[in-house]
Amino acid sequence: MEKNNLDNLFKDNLKNFNEVPEEGVWKKIEASLDKNKKNRVVPIWWQLGGVAALLAILFYVVNPFGSNEGNETIIITDIQNTKTDNENDMKEISPISEEKEGVQPVEVTSNSTEKSKTSLAKSTQKTISKDNKDQQQGLVASNDNIKTKKELSNRLQMAEIQNDTISNQQAIAEVSTLNEKSSLKNSQIENQNSLEIDEENAVGQVDKTNGTKKSIYDAIAEQNQDEKEVIIEKNQNRWAMGPSVAPVYFDAQGQGSPIHSNFATNSKSGSLNLSYGLQVSYGVSKKLSIRTGVHKVDFGYDTNDVVFSSSLQASTSDLIDNISYSQASRNLVVESKSRSQAATNDVAFSEFNAASPALEGRMVQQMGYLEVPLELNYALIDKKFGVNVIGGVSSLFLIDNSVSLESGGLVTEMGSANNVNNVNFSTNVGLGFNYDFSSKIQLNLEPVFKYQLNTFSETAGRFRPYSIGVYSGINFKF
């Protein structure tokens, strides 16, 4: 047999060979899917349980999103038609408490109203739904946001609703996505009703009124394109919040000293500190989000090669202007080592130095701040693993300020610097890497460079402080 004949024999018979597997295979796949789900979700929640509890407490105390945002998922709990015309039946939509479950009740409504030509107008967004079997329905959601626009309930200009209700809510967004596509393709809306939601009771009452079908249909056609974009955005979790922690390295460019010109030429070394806090972000669009938060951050640096001694006759001329000395340290004389050596050549100083031996060491300046950043986060890669560019400014509020001397293992408090501004700013540039554990939980790692603008009111020489921090944290999206 020729090779080609052999190949063709198999190819012709088996190339598109198709066989339905036994039912048991699907059962196994289903079981594995269930198992994977459990494996994935449970350990993360165990690990993050502590953090979640902490957040829950914070939410309770701070409630950063106000009643408006927070209550929205509850608002749609009950939807009833209060007025019906001859074609409409009373419908009740069962309570929606969670995002996923939120999809179900509306589907149920769709089925139950299949035969009656019913359109419902509902709160956050309008959704015109129509099932595949040419049944006509419109589901338009309206929520308390719209309440102010009374004419909407009569006219239902879809475009306006769309624009007015862009703010949103996850459950409805999901529902609308589901219903939207099929409906837009072939909808003919005969009746339409609007729902008005009783805000005070947090219970939606559906108020059906007749409207003109043409206006809705036209509006839908016009808004078709915009809508899709908006829906995509709505599907995102706009808000994210989470703790963040970072090692922060503080140092300065240029020679100079914020303490005294004497120390301008001394070498400075930056120090590593910890920053921790909470950050909140809001997605403006799919790619762009704005974020803020509160971080506690410590900055510090050392001025090396410092000589200090205590003088019995402390004179004001020996004091450094930029330091407010603590009571106990008033008779400390601190000098740069190089200056001190030069001074020993001076006869007048040699006696002084002999009388009180000087200690060599370093001068440590520490500042603690509450940092409130305002940053824009632009997603370069927006997948399970994401890369972002971060840019923005921070306001830093001084809460801790000290200067101390260290020699060997000894630490002596000097006082606090009086040229440190109570409020200063920094410009921030960074890269963000994130990894989505699930649609709700995201792990972040963000190296950020922060250039400090006005940490000190006066410095000797060019002392330009900056900080570099690698912020890591977990974001919870909702």
Add this chain to the structure above:
Amino acid sequence: MSLEELIDNCKKGQRKSQEELYRKYSGILFGMCLKYSRNKTEAEDNLHDSFMTIFDKIGQFNHKGSFEGWIKRITVNTVLQKYRKERHLDVVTENYGEVMDVEVKESDISLSRLLAYIQELPNKYRLTFNLYVMDGHSHKEISEMLGTSTGTSKSNLARARMILKEKIEKENINIA
């Protein structure tokens, strides 16, 4: 529901849609698995693993290109991965009885026989034959997929053809 919607719902992890997707494609993919595997049981295992990968990675499918092509690639890769792992077990498995016992209609005897012949081939020969003849890959592609050289791939194909030829000739004598 369009395929696109079905895929999107699978991305959200909706079980009903996952099942629908399975029903839609399990026939094609099981056919592939049968050709690439040693027997029905292994084919079922491979089909299971393939669908697990498909549901796991479906979020990465961006509607560019054919979905069917995408899931077929996943299936082939799943199978290749499996048999690459057990390369040292690369011996002919005696599976005649099991496969031949299947009752078939006269009209498709040759088809199930042909399938059995392929399944009886040693791993490397079977994979090479399938990749080359059924799925139209070049020897260069096959050598990359299997981590061998093109020369090995060519000789594997030649050996596969020889074995198949012998089996068919033997069968023809039996029939005659």
